[in-house]
Amino acid sequence: xxxxxxxxxxxxxxxxxxxxxxxxxxxxxxxxxxxxxxxxxxxxxxxxxxxxxxxxxxxxxxxxxxxxxxxxxxxxxxxxxxxxxxxxxxxxxxxxxxxxxxxxxxxxxxxxxxxxxxxxxxxxxxxxxxxxxxxxxxxxxxxxxxxxxxxxxxxxxxxxxxxx
Numbered sequence: 001x002x003x004x005x006x007x008x009x010x011x012x013x014x015x016x017x018x019x020x021x022x023x024x025x026x027x028x029x030x031x032x033x034x035x036x037x038x039x040x041x042x043x044x045x046x047x048x049x050x051x052x053x054x055x056x057x058x059x060x061x062x063x064x065x066x067x068x069x070x071x072x073x074x075x076x077x078x079x080x081x082x083x084x085x086x087x088x089x090x091x092x093x094x095x096x097x098x099x100x101x102x103x104x105x106x107x108x109x110x111x112x113x114x115x116x117x118x119x120x121x122x123x124x125x126x127x128x129x130x131x132x133x134x135x136x137x138x139x140x141x142x143x144x145x146x147x148x149x150x151x152x153x154x155x156x157x158x159x160x161x162x163x164x
Contacts, residue, residue: 017043028100029107030074033059034067038076038092047080047089075099105159112152119145 021042022035030038040056041048048056053064068090071077076099080089093099123141126134 014043025100028104030070031067033057033063034070037064037067038071041071041077041090042092042096044091047082047091049085049087049089051087053090074103102159105155109152109155109159112148112155116145116148116152119148 018036018039021039022030022032025035025038026032036057037053040053044056050061050064050068053059053068054061057064068077072079072090076093076096077090078093080091082089119141123138123145126138126141131137
């Protein structure tokens with residue numbers, strides 16, 4: 001945002017949308033700059049160059065270049081071509097909701113799987129010990145594993161539904 005647009009009511013609302021929506025996107029493991037850039041591209045009516053992104057967000061070209069590369073890697077944006085324009089142009093891909101939900105669910109499943117494996121390893125260590133509270137602790141570990149498996153079932157169901 002340039003200084004001359006600072007008092008423009010539309011520009012203020014646009015900045016509020018970017019700020020609030022980017023907070024949501026940060027839950028999906030995007031950093032603040034990546035989230036703001038994605039929302040800027042989403043709100044823009046056409047593809048943007050790195051210079052336009054830099055100008056729109058008031059960030060360095062290096063920051064925009066890094067963020068756009070990350071968004072490309074995540075398959076959230078794509079490079080497009082327009083006749084007569086020599087600079088790279090970028091725009092948001094379609095079906096963002098599905099992409100974000102799929103990424104979110106897959107990350108949760110990976111995390112739950114790691115936690116179940118870690119808890120199972122702990123249980124094996126307990127099985128090999130002779131501690132006087134072994135049975136009580138094993139019971140707690142079993143409950144924790146059961147809890148994580150229940151969560152895993154929920155996320156598996158979401159993943160298998162037409163939702164994603």
